[in-house]
Amino acid sequence: MELLPIAIPMFLSSMFDMLMMLIDRLFLSHVGIVHQAAAMGGGMTSWMCVTLFVGVVGYASALVAQYYGAGQRQNCVSVVWQALRLSAISYPIVLLAGFLVIRYAKVFDAHSTLERTLETRYFWYMAFGSIISLSRFALGSFFSGIGRTRIILIANSIALFVNVIANWLLIFGHCGFPRMELDGAAIGTLLSGSATVLVLATAFFLMTRLPEYRGHKLRAFNKDHLWKLIRYGVPQGTENLLAMIAFVVMIANFHRYGDDMAAATTIAFNWDGLSFHPLIGIQVAVTTLVGQAMGKEKPELAVRVSYSGFKVAIVYAACMVVTYMSIPHLLVGFFTPESSGLDYTQVRTYAIPMLRLVGFYLITDAVQMISSAVLRGAGDTFWSMVITFCRDWGMATIILVCVHQLDFGPLQTWTALVVMAVLFSAPMFIRYKIGHWKKLRIIKK
Numbered sequence: 001m002e003l004l005p006i007a008i009p010m011f012l013s014s015m016f017d018m019l020m021m022l023i024d025r026l027f028l029s030h031v032g033i034v035h036q037a038a039a040m041g042g043g044m045t046s047w048m049c050v051t052l053f054v055g056v057v058g059y060a061s062a063l064v065a066q067y068y069g070a071g072q073r074q075n076c077v078s079v080v081w082q083a084l085r086l087s088a089i090s091y092p093i094v095l096l097a098g099f100l101v102i103r104y105a106k107v108f109d110a111h112s113t114l115e116r117t118l119e120t121r122y123f124w125y126m127a128f129g130s131i132i133s134l135s136r137f138a139l140g141s142f143f144s145g146i147g148r149t150r151i152i153l154i155a156n157s158i159a160l161f162v163n164v165i166a167n168w169l170l171i172f173g174h175c176g177f178p179r180m181e182l183d184g185a186a187i188g189t190l191l192s193g194s195a196t197v198l199v200l201a202t203a204f205f206l207m208t209r210l211p212e213y214r215g216h217k218l219r220a221f222n223k224d225h226l227w228k229l230i231r232y233g234v235p236q237g238t239e240n241l242l243a244m245i246a247f248v249v250m251i252a253n254f255h256r257y258g259d260d261m262a263a264a265t266t267i268a269f270n271w272d273g274l275s276f277h278p279l280i281g282i283q284v285a286v287t288t289l290v291g292q293a294m295g296k297e298k299p300e301l302a303v304r305v306s307y308s309g310f311k312v313a314i315v316y317a318a319c320m321v322v323t324y325m326s327i328p329h330l331l332v333g334f335f336t337p338e339s340s341g342l343d344y345t346q347v348r349t350y351a352i353p354m355l356r357l358v359g360f361y362l363i364t365d366a367v368q369m370i371s372s373a374v375l376r377g378a379g380d381t382f383w384s385m386v387i388t389f390c391r392d393w394g395m396a397t398i399i400l401v402c403v404h405q406l407d408f409g410p411l412q413t414w415t416a417l418v419v420m421a422v423l424f425s426a427p428m429f430i431r432y433k434i435g436h437w438k439k440l441r442i443i444k445k
Contacts, residue, residue: 002289002305002308003285003286003289003305003308003309003312004312005147006144006147006149006285006288006289007149007281007282007285007286007309007312009149009150009152009153009281010144010149010152010153010280010281010282010284010285011278011281011282011285011316012153012156012278012281013149013152013153013155013156013281014277014278014279014280014281014284015274015277015278015281016153016156016157016159016160017156017277018273018274018276018277018278019160019274020159020160020163020189020192021043021270021273022270022273022274023163023164023167024039024163024167024185024188024189025039025040025266025267025270025335026334026335027167027168027171027172027185028171028181028182028185029334029335029336029337030172030337031171031181031182032342033259033260033263033342033344033347034114034115034118034259034262034263035118035181035182036263036266036267036335037115037255037259037262037263037265037266038115038118038119038122038182039118039122039182039185039186039266040251040266040269040270041115041119041122041251041252041255041262042118042119042120042121042122042123042125042126043122043123043126044244044247044248044251045101045119045123045248046098046122046123046124046125046126046127046130047126047244048101048241048244048245048248049094049097049098049101049127049130050090050094050127050130050133050134051237051240051241051243051244052237052238052240052241053086053087053090053093053094053134053237054133054134054137054237054240055233055234055236055237055238055239055240055241056086056090056229056230056233056234056236056237057083057086057087057090057134057137057138057141057229057233058137058138058141058233058236058237059141059229059232059233059236059237059376059381060079060080060082060083060137060138060141060142060145060229060233061140061141061144061145061284061287061288061291062145062232062287062288062291062376062377062379063079063141063145063225063228063229063232063291063442063443064076064079064080064141064142064144064145064146064291065144065145065146065147065287065288065289065290065291065292065295065377066291066292066294066295066442066443067079067145067295067443068145068146068147068291068292068295069291069292069293069294069295069296070295070296070443072443073212073213074212074213074214074215074218075225075443076142076145076146076213077142077208077213077215077218078218078222078225079141079145079222079225079228079229080138080139080141080142080204081218081219081220081222082221082222082225082226082229083137083138083141083229084135084138084139085221085226086134086138086226086229087131087134087135087137087138088131090134091130091131091134094127094130094134095127095128095130098123098124098127102120102123102124115255115259115262118182121182121183121186122182122185122186125183125186125187125189125190126186126189126190129189129190129193132190132193132194132196132197133193135197135201136193136196136197136200139197139200139201139204140152140155140200142204142207143200143203143204144284144285144287144288145288145291147288147289147292148207149284149285151199151200151203152200154199155195155196155199155200155203156196158195158196158199159192159193159195159196159199160192162188162191162192162195163188163189163191163192166184166187166188166191166192167184167185167188169184170183170184170185170187170188171184171185171188172184228442228443232379232381232442233381235381235382235384235385236376236381236384236385238385239381239384239385239388239389242385242388242389242392242393243388243389243392246392246393246395246396247392247396249396249399249400250395250396250399250417251265251269253399253400253403253404253413254399254410254413254414256403257410260346260347260350261350261410263335263344263347263351264347264348264350264351264354264410265350265354266335267332267335267336267347267351267354267355268351268354268355268358268414270335271324271331271355271358272358274320275316275317275320275324275358275362276365278316279313279316279317279365279366279369280369282309282312282313282316282369282370282373283309283313283369283370283372283373284373285309286305286306286309286370286373286374286377287373287374287376287377288377289302289305289377290302290305290306290373290374290377290378291377291378293305294377294378294379294440294441294442295443297441299378299438299439302374302377302378302438303438305374306370306371306373306374306432309370309373309374310366310367310370313366313367313369313370314363314366314367316366317362317363317365317366318362318363320359320362321359321362321363324355324356324358324359324362325356325359328351328352328353328355328356329348329352331355332348332351332352332355333348335351336348336351350410350411353411353414354411354414357414357415357418358418360418360422361418361421361422361425364421364422364425364426365421365425367425367429368391368425368428368429371428371429371431371432372384372388372428374432374437375428375431375432375437378437378438378440379437379440379441379442380431380436380437380440383431383436384428384431387427387428387431388428390424390427391424391425391427391428394420394424395417395420395421395424398416398417398420399413399416399417402416
């Protein structure tokens with residue numbers, strides 16, 4: 001199967017990304033209940049500020065794939081350089097957006113004083129380190145676009161190692177390092193991201209020394225490539241931004257139920273992320289192969305790739321469903337240690353049924369993500385954005401109604417979220433089945 005050589009390294013790379021977050025939360029669970037919730041709240045809010053630009057920069061992957069499929073290797077390099085330019089331009093805008101969000105949006109106001117203080121501090125670590133994420137997506141787009149995903153896997157493997165060591169040293173203060181707790185988790189995350197960028201930058205430099213990727217003025221400003229990134233990347237970035245804002249709204253409202261529910265929500269989404277992030281790896285592989293097929297002007301090949309993507313994603317999601325349904329006590333127990341002197345009894349009462357409910361939407365979510373991957377790879381990013389906006393803000397609206405109008409309890413509200421997630425997965429698949437994406441052409445041969 002052509003999909004697997006690209007998908008497996010991306011699958012593992014995405015899983016390593018999630019493992020880094022899980023390790024942060026796991027270590028912080030031994031520090032305090034509020035600390036792991038604050039890391040999630042601050043991290044998600046900072047990601048909300050950068051995700052628009054990450055979406056635009058990250059669309060370089062689909063463009064590289066299309067040029068690679070068309071046999072235009074030098075254009076692959078030029079697209080990445082435009083993405084790096086956009087990263088540099090975006091960084092000060094991200095910092096400004098972060099200031100405005102913290103200053104005026106008051107996203108943490110409903111939280112306890114301690115949680116709000118910790119969230120704000122973690123937020124600024126991640127915001128100032130956002131250039132690392134932007135550069136990582138720009139450089140990674142080259143290797144995902146040409147199908148050399150093993151390089152991304154190597155980079156993420158090194159990052160995971162750096163993350164574990166740095167967090168162990170800095171969070172707990174081992175080997176003579178100061179005990180930094182939440183600050184240590186943030187610094188460890190930034191160090192691991194820097195390691196990823198260093199590996200990708202080195203590999204990109206070496207690859208672009210090969211004859212097929214060399215050419216005059218490939219690093220120069222290219223209006224056509226930059227415009228394509230903006231034209232097709234802005235809808236993708238806007239989709240990411242609107243989805244993240246909706247997610248932050250949902251998280252903030254679950255935090256209104258108190259610190260125990262905030263911690264339970266963090267645990268549930270930690271394990272949900274373990275299923276979601278590997279699906280992103282499969283999604284990237286599908287986008288790459290669809291982009292390459294469309295660059296070759298072979299939409300029938302793109303259809304075959306999509307079928308393979310659906311099969312792989314559904315099988316993986318089914319395995320995660322069985323896991324979450326059968327051993328939720330064990331999974332929740334990782335984040336609710338009894339030996340730390342903290343009382344996690346109420347957290348477990350919430351988190352165990354929440355994790356079981358997560359299993360109900362994993363398969364439909366997998367179908368939705370592969371459908372979206374096909375649309376993005378072909379260039380149908382506008383309707384992908386519209387559908388995602390309706391889905392995510394539909395769910396956010398339901399949560400707001402449940403919390404503020406219907407006075408639902410926390411588990412009732414979580415159940416409503418799961419039901420809506422299942423129902424709102426259908427429109428993306430319908431758009432895929434309509435097949436308009438097969439007629440799109442975004443590059444010239």
